[in-house]
Amino acid sequence: MSLNMQKESKMKPKSYQDQLMTPDIPEEPLVKVENLSKLFPLSKSIFSESRSFIHAVDGVSFSIKRGESLALVGESGSGKTTTGKLLVRLLEPTKGNIHMKLGDGGNTDIAHLRGGELKRFRRHVQMIFQDPYESLNPRRTIFDTIAEPLVVQNIGDLMEREQRVMELLTLVGLAPADTFIFRFPHELSGGQRQRVAIARALVVDPTFLVADEPTSMLDVSVRTGVMNLMQELADRLGVTYLYITHDLAVARYMSNKIAVMYLGKIVELGETEEVLQNPLHPYTKALLTAVPIPDPTLKRGIPDIKGSIAKPIDPEPRCRFFERCPRADKYCEDNDHPALLEISPGHFVACYHA
């Protein structure tokens, strides 16, 4: 039977979405996103009839298993951060479902939660932001900052909260904790601030974390420490990450799966090393070629790509990468955006020429 199935899949590659639907996946994923879209209206005037939309996230589907970490990479404007914000529900999707298996094991669609339900959901899902200079309130002590989620979620009393905050400070490497707990953000360095932001995200013991470029503002020598810390925490606490980054080298170290986004679409998805060693989409290839190499004796090729990223305002119903693609032809022009198809086991690409 398995032989039969293999044959079948060779003849007609299964779309990524089909595969999400098939019940033979052994373990149900922690996060399952289906056809997720977020459109932002561009209103020229309040009286104008025809409204345009920015298609920031446009029919995206993926899943993340428990303990896995998925890196979302792409240029600025590709929709990475919007996707992240949709998953923690800082934004409400225009279309699509987000199924999450949280806490008591129930599988809920969190796409349109409101009020109390949304608040309960946030206990399981947290976000770490890019800029630790902006994301911490300068007037609040480290204790107030880290304990805030506990206050919002009404967990524990003051003594318990203090103990929990001390525990987390030690966990994120700000030891001895009692020398940090009553300081203010301005007394900390960038790396220490980002550790505080990580502690704040972890204080409610979340199952799923969205990290939006958490190390891009940090210096090299400090960055590695924060990267290693996040990996260690993933192993120790069993946290599942969505790691958003523009830096492919960082993604290589922080994820086991990688999804490449371009103008609101996932164009390639697979195991991190597989995608980096054997990229199939022309956009992924160009991105990889463009990464500077810390070795003066090696010469990179020239990335094969035209122009620069545009805004996805009411995009044409064809491949989003059409304008910049070196391989685009008549077929790409006349057909819809290609589906994300499985080319080799676990490696999905949305390209007619892959």
Place this chain on the structure above:
Amino acid sequence: MTENVLKVENLTMHYTTRAGEVSAVDDVSFELKKGHAMGLVGESGCGKTSIAATLLRLLPDNAIIKSGQVYLDGLELVGLKEEQMRKVRWNRISMVFQAAMNALNPVYKVGDQIIEAMETHGRVETNQQARQDIEALFELVGLEPKMLDRYPHEYSGGMRQRAVIAMALSCKPELIIADEPTTALDVIVQDNLLREMTALQKKLGMSMIYISHDIAVIAEVSDHIGVMYAGRLVEMGTSEQIFKRPLHPYTFGLMSAFPSIIGPKRELTILPGEPPDLLKPPPGCRFHPRCPYATEICTQEAPPFEEISAGHQVACYHPMEVSLDVT
């Protein structure tokens, strides 16, 4: 032997603040040969931008050049009067700033801003001539001449950086200092710009100083690299020497902490601790609190900046003997 376009000798610069004196640049010496590109790498606060500001004498009021000389083609700059310095600036040394967004005035057309810079520095005979010159410059940096009549907000990030580069080239300087020229840009745009800057530098025979925290960017554009730590130059050599045989433990630490997408996935090592507060820099070698090889002498006396092999200098009592092959 080509001659030096720039020679910096024992440059020391402090900022006076209410909390005390910040030792931002401490006893830095280096030379740059004509037509070469040098990279200065280091983390934020290590003094790399302060050095650039000192070379151009674009320092805030609280900065004091304590000692040292800067020779541009034999002309000493530190002792120059502001009026004379103004003739050097832009005409002989110009700078590409990090935040191209802030380097351009949003309410003037980009072309007019460049003409203004040229006028100020006496490079305009007739407006028509200037216009032609800038159109040629725009083509050189890969911008359409019609963009001259646009405002900065009509430019994308990469285009703005190109316009700033065109501005830096407008007075045909001998030396351009590029301070994190591509830091805010996406990789594909960055790749494009770095390629063009390198090609321009070769074509026009200019000398360049690239300043960046990103060792991979520096590796690609520079012939020589200076590594800075806490206001001091700790290592200097050709790009290959620095990347293949780093001598200073800090340089080695930077390399091993840097993730790469090529080669086998190796473990990233952590440099313990954080860069020191330059209000009270540690005595002796400024790296000693974070250095795994530090001995007593390191805590007492600053190591001299010495040449270990041809063209490869280091300030360390215990230089490393490693050979790195990234691939």
